[in-house]
Amino acid sequence: MERYEKYLRRLCEYLEWAGVLGILCMFFANLIDVIGAKFFKWPLPGALEIISFSQIVAITPAIALGLYLGTHLSVDFIVEKFPRVLKKILAIFVSILCLALAVLIFWEGLKYAHSLKLSGEIGSVSKIPFFPFVYVFAISWLPVILYYLIELIKHFKGER
Amino acid sequence: MSSTTIGLIGIILLVALFIIRMPIGFSMAFVGFLGFSFVTSLKSGMSILPRDLFEQLNNYSISAITMFILMGYYAFSAGLGTRLYDAAYKIFGNVKGGLAISSIFACAAFGAICGSSTATAATMGKLAIPAMKRYGYNNTLATGCIASAGTLGILIPPSVIFLIYGFMTEQSIGKLFISGIIPGIILAIFMSIAVIIMCIIDPTCGPKGEKVAFIEKVKAFIKIFDVLLLFILVIGGLLFGFFTPTQAGGIGAAGALVTGIIRRELTWKSFIENTKGALRTSVMILTIIACATVFGHFMTISKIPFALSNWVKSLNVPHYMIMFIIILIYLIGGCFIDAIPLIILTIPILYPIVISYGYDPIWFGVIIVLVTCMGVITPPVGVNIYVIKGIAKDVPLETIFKGIFPFLIAIILTTIILIFFPNIATFLPNLINY
Numbered sequence: 235m236e237r238y239e240k241y242l243r244r245l246c247e248y249l250e251w252a253g254v255l256g257i258l259c260m261f262f263a264n265l266i267d268v269i270g271a272k273f274f275k276w277p278l279p280g281a282l283e284i285i286s287f288s289q290i291v292a293i294t295p296a297i298a299l300g301l302y303l304g305t306h307l308s309v310d311f312i313v314e315k316f317p318r319v320l321k322k323i324l325a326i327f328v329s330i331l332c333l334a335l336a337v338l339i340f341w342e343g344l345k346y347a348h349s350l351k352l353s354g355e356i357g358s359v360s361k362i363p364f365f366p367f368v369y370v371f372a373i374s375w376l377p378v379i380l381y382y383l384i385e386l387i388k389h390f391k392g393e394r
Numbered sequence: 395m396s397s398t399t400i401g402l403i404g405i406i407l408l409v410a411l412f413i414i415r416m417p418i419g420f421s422m423a424f425v426g427f428l429g430f431s432f433v434t435s436l437k438s439g440m441s442i443l444p445r446d447l448f449e450q451l452n453n454y455s456i457s458a459i460t461m462f463i464l465m466g467y468y469a470f471s472a473g474l475g476t477r478l479y480d481a482a483y484k485i486f487g488n489v490k491g492g493l494a495i496s497s498i499f500a501c502a503a504f505g506a507i508c509g510s511s512t513a514t515a516a517t518m519g520k521l522a523i524p525a526m527k528r529y530g531y532n533n534t535l536a537t538g539c540i541a542s543a544g545t546l547g548i549l550i551p552p553s554v555i556f557l558i559y560g561f562m563t564e565q566s567i568g569k570l571f572i573s574g575i576i577p578g579i580i581l582a583i584f585m586s587i588a589v590i591i592m593c594i595i596d597p598t599c600g601p602k603g604e605k606v607a608f609i610e611k612v613k614a615f616i617k618i619f620d621v622l623l624l625f626i627l628v629i630g631g632l633l634f635g636f637f638t639p640t641q642a643g644g645i646g647a648a649g650a651l652v653t654g655i656i657r658r659e660l661t662w663k664s665f666i667e668n669t670k671g672a673l674r675t676s677v678m679i680l681t682i683i684a685c686a687t688v689f690g691h692f693m694t695i696s697k698i699p700f701a702l703s704n705w706v707k708s709l710n711v712p713h714y715m716i717m718f719i720i721i722l723i724y725l726i727g728g729c730f731i732d733a734i735p736l737i738i739l740t741i742p743i744l745y746p747i748v749i750s751y752g753y754d755p756i757w758f759g760v761i762i763v764l765v766t767c768m769g770v771i772t773p774p775v776g777v778n779i780y781v782i783k784g785i786a787k788d789v790p791l792e793t794i795f796k797g798i799f800p801f802l803i804a805i806i807l808t809t810i811i812l813i814f815f816p817n818i819a820t821f822l823p824n825l826i827n828y
Contacts, residue, residue, distance in 0.1 A: 257673050289456070
């Protein structure tokens, strides 16, 4: 299981690089838009949509790595006081709930992306289609699913 | 079962999920989905889940939060904190407790380019705590002072908390930002008074620093000119409608980056590391905001905010009593949940009550930030305490918690003053006509 966990963590780290590109894209699109608009009277066409779409690319692929880094906030100090067995039972329960939620977002996200692809919805100014970004959003939940699956298997195998 | 009863059950379930350590964002999305499905239908619940999350993350307004976080990280990597601390130290260092007072004002100044209390505490902690230890400062004063003064980072603009509040309540970000300036200065003064009182009670806790020549003081002040320029550019541009909040954050980030390059403080490695740091913080905040939208939809259809507002009004208790209870909710809540999720969770429920009583939404924003300041330094969650513990590893947590109490009193006093004199917060925003 450790091998798979290592692979998944590496995948999450690669995905974070996609996030870094996304946030830099947001930053530079913003900068080009401001400088263009204020000094050259040429704002970046569709800047708002480019920044919004870049935000999807920045944030969603990096959600999974946050689970490894422990950056997703949770209330820890109460569970810490519980006995070990109860802690384990609760951790399994939480993993099941999170897994269910991630599967739901992934599957419904794919359906939503497909519906946008069929309807051909595009950004009003940039003319960039919405659906690829919804696919990015939905697929980004796949490593979250795998994370909780591995967590559950490790719990049942007694590795946690 | 009425929709309000379902809403109440939803809130109880949410608290239960928090207690069993489910990530806060995921808990909100999960309960929001369940509740929405229960009130409407499973099909609607399943369809709203990805749509809410995607639409919120794809929202242009929310990108201001990401840009201001990026600005704070770039300001840190550009070494602006070091120069601010150096200037404050040269100006205030030569009085009793001067290093602690310097740290407070350096935190206030760093807060003017960084919108996060933890980033401010971490930046100043790394500089000020070793310096205070070198001069024989008491650990209680040194650590408590930095942990508490870090909160000035969210009160003095730009502020991530103001951005989140403004985004959730549709208030002007520019007005919210400047409403924090005067209370921020008052709080910095009160914190400095707390240091002076501590040094009067125990003169050994904060000895004098080195004497610095006047010309050195002037030179140190000139060195922070770029920070002042960055603040004027970002906040001024935002106030006078020259930039949108996202643009202001982006320009601020670019300004910090350029400063770092010109001063040769920024390396490729630190640029990448700080971009990653900004991304991780943004992911944490934006995930909660997006997930809270699902929960917010559930709350809206369960009619809880309206029912609560009507119930509170039917109690016929004085306004100030209601405000006191709301502040108490944040104070107690802040002890158990981190500030950002607490605000995201409670604003949609409590904001309608506050507004129905005729309170100024900008003023309430400042109050929210002040109670958040208390939350980030009170045990057991107090995030700033753990940031400082990470820097001063040899200082026990109890010592840091003990050290924050005089400063907590300073924050409480500032809050009380603001309750009785709301004009302190609304005076500057009222000067702007838009």
